[in-house]
Amino acid sequence: MIPLSHYLMVSGLLFALGLGGVMVRRNLIIIFMCLEMMLSAANLSLVAFARYGLIEGHPNYEGQMLVFFIITVAAAEVALGLAIIVALFRKEQTTHTEDLNSMKF
C-alpha cells in the first residue's frame, strides 16, 4: 500500500504550484486555474487523511464530506468568477492584472 506521506507530498506540490502560479502569473484565467489547483490539493490531502485516519477500522468520513462541499463550492465559484472576468473583458478588453490599476492614491 502506498504510504500516506506520498499523497501528502503530491498534494503539497500541487498546493505550492497553485500558490506560485497565483503569485507569478499575470493572466486572470491562469490565476483562477491555479486557485482551483490549490483547492484540489486540499481535496487530495483531505481524502488521504480520511482514508488513513481510521476510526474502528473505518475511514473517517468527515474529511470526504468536506471534499464534496469543496467541489460544489469550487464549481459555483468558477461559474461566478468566469462571469466576472468576462464582464471585465467586455469593459476593459483585458484579462491582465497589470491593467487593473484605476484605483491608486
Next chain:
Amino acid sequence: MLLADLFYPVNPLYLEFSVVLLGLALLVVEAFVPGCSKKALALIGVTGLLLILLATWLPWQPLDPSMASAHFYTWDALALFFKRFMIVMTILTMLMSLPFVPSIERSIPGEKSGSGVGEFFILPIFACASLMWLVSAVNFIMLFVSLECLSIVLYVAITYFRNDSKSLEAGTKYLILSALATGFLVYGIAWIFGTTGTMSINELSKAIAGLPLSSLTPLLFGIGLILVAFCFKIGAVPFQFWLPDVYQGAPTPITAFLSVASKAGGFVILLRLLEQLYTIPLLAKKMSVIVLALAVMTLLFGNLAAMAQSNMKRLLAYSSIAHTGYLLMAVVSIGAPLMGMAIQCYLAAYLLMTSLAFLVLLIVSQKLSNDELYSFQGLHQRSPFLACAMTIAMASLAGLPLTIGFIGKLFVFEVALQQRHYGLVVIGSISVVAGLYYYLKVVRAMYWQQPSEGAYPIVVSKKIGCLIGALAGGIVVLGIYPAPLFFLFK
C-alpha cells in the same frame, strides 16, 4: 395548547431558514409581480428582517446535543448576539440602498427603468443568512460552507455595477484574493483534520491535548494557514492589501456591509478558534505572540496609512483596518473576563458609527458623483445637518468621549491592561492620536474650507434624515448612557 406546543419553543435553526425564505420570496415577487415597485420590495425585506430580529427574543429551544445538527451549529450567547448584529446591519444596508437607487439605475442600463435594482436589495439578505450560519458554526465543514456562501454573494454584490470599471476591478480583486484565502483555509483545515482526526472546533482542544509532541509541527502548519485566511477576512496587516481597492470600488452600501458584517463574522470565528487553542499552554504562548504582532502591525499601518488619503472611501477603508487593530488588541487578551464583552461592545459601536459615516458619504458623493475628500468641503454651508452627523460619526470613530466609540475603546484598553499588555496599550494610544488627525481632517474640510466650484446645497429627504438622526442619536445617547447596550450582552 397544541398550537403553543408547535411553536414554543422552536428549533433555532428556523431563524436562518426564515431569512433565506424571505430572500427567495422577494426574488419571486420581484420576477413575477408586474409593476411591483422596487422601494416596496425593499420595505417588505426590511419589515421581514425586523420581524425575524424580534423573533430572536422568543424562547428558543436549546439544541439537543444528541442531534446531528448540534455538532455543526451552536446556540450560545455569542452566536445569538452576532445573529442580531448581522440582521441589524443588513437592515441598515437595505435602508442605505434606498437613497442609492439613482446610482444603481445610472450604472445598470436596462430596457425599462428600475431593472437590476431589486436584486441589489435582495443580495444582502442572503449574505445575512450565511453570516448567521457562520457565527453559529462550530465545525470546520459548516464554517467553510457558510463562509463560501457569504463570499459568493459578496462577489456579485461588489461587481454589481458591471459597466463601471472601478466596481469590476474591485470585484475581480476580491474574487482572486478571497479565493486565495479559501485555498489557505481549506488546506489548513485538511492539516488540522489530519493531525487531530476531528472536524469539530468545540472538540479541538480535547483532541489536541491527547496528541504526541511530534504532531505539533503539522498542527501549527494547519493553524497558521487558517490564521492567514482569517486575517484576509478581517483585514489584518499584512493581509490587508485588497481592502482599500475593494472598499473604494464597491457600491457604497455594500462597502458598509463588507466593513461591518463580514469583519464581525471573521472575528467570531477567530474567537471560537483561539479560545480552543488557548486552553493548551504550549499553543497559547505561540498564538499570543502571533496575534500580538498582528495587532501591533495592524494598528500602526492602518492609522499611519489613513493619514495620507484624499479619497473618503479609502480613508474609511484604512480606518477600518485600524479598527481591526483595536479589535485584535482585545483578542490578544483572551482570558480576561471582559474580553467577549469588549469585542461585542466595540463591534456594536463600530456598526453604528461606520454605518453613519457611509450613509453621509453616500448622500454627499451622490450629488457630485465622486467620493473624494474635497466634495466634503464646506459641507456645513451646504447642509448643516449632514455636517453635524458626519462630525458625530468622525468623533466616535476617533474615540472621543461622549460617543459610543469612546466606550468601545475604553473596554478594549481595559482588557488589554488587565492582561498586562502595557506595550500594546502604548501603541494603541499612539494610534488613537494618529487617528484623531485624519478623522479631524474630514471635520476641518467640512467646517473650515470653502466649498468647491459647483457644490450645491444638499437637501436630505425626511426619511433619510430620520435614519441619520437615529444613528447619530444612538451614538451620542449610548455614549453618555451605555447601560442599554450592556443589557444586550448578557
